[in-house]
């Protein structure tokens with residue numbers, strides 16, 4: 486069996502085309518969606534990620550506010566910047582690029598972002614919402630993976646899903662989202678003994694460990710769907726995922742490439758969350774009923 490490719494680039498392109506119509510409808514009603522991206526310091530990888538996000542905003546007609554702060558910016562100043570953006574009606578989404586310099590407490594900064602503008606979905610309110618299946622903004626990477634999975638036409642309910650990686654931004658929210666969709670979910674991490682004994686049972690295997698070559702064909706069940714979230718730069722400059730793509734594609738039914746799989750979807754879902762926020766802001770402009778903010782959205786409202 487040779488796996489079919491799950492093309493994240495193509496799906497992203499298609500979704501972004503649809504965004505243009507939504508942006509036009511918003512603009513017609515006097516709302517230009519806006520995303521603020523805060524970068525503290527000069528991490529080269531972070532600069533690239535921020536650049537990609539700003540570019541995607543431009544492509545979709547979303548106004549971007551790029552706030553670059555020096556590496557030694559005091560935490561109080563970062564918090565003051567967030568407070569200003571929270572109060573700015575032109576800003577519908579606020580994202581703080583991680584990692585932050587060591588003198589800044591990441592949690593305090595993430596908690597300072599208004600839950601109504603937390604388009605990365607990292608505020609505790611949104612994390613808690615994910616646990617009970619009722620979040621405002623699903624975190625972008627797992628949200629994108631969910632849509633990629635849906636393109637295969639596979640029913641997730643009842644499937645064995647194994648998530649390799651248990652980070653707060655990918656592995657854990659991924660597992661919660663698929664549990665919400667009634668999969669049987671196993672989460673593996675660096676201390677998992679005999680990783681292969683878990684992965685071999687997966688109907689759907691999602692890998693987000695940041696370890697090139699971690700998943701080899703012997704660890705994969707025939708016909709499994711394999712989603713590779715990993716992005717690793719090899720010494721020769723080549724970008725690879727965590728999965729031995731060439732080997733595993735001979736066993737899987739579907740597989741994501743790296744690059745061109747999950748990566749483009751993460752930025753696309755950030756724009757989706759920003760548009761959703763702007764659309765809600767418009768609906769609530771004259772409404773007193775803020776319960777609307779808490780409407781369940783995971784199942785695609």
Ligand code: NAP
Nearest residue numbers: 650651652655674675676693694695714715716747748751
């Ligand atoms: P992270 O915070 O470093 O977390 C990595 C997770 O993998 C941890 O839970 C760790 O276990 C686990 N792990 C590490 N080595 C392992 C091993 N040998 N076996 C099993 N589990 C292992 O990383 P992250 O932020 O979640 O990112 C993971 C990867 O996804 C990275 O390559 C990153 O670049 C990529 N990524 C891609 C996108 C995208 O848009 N495509 C977005 C975000 C991240 P412990 O918890 O026990 O340490």
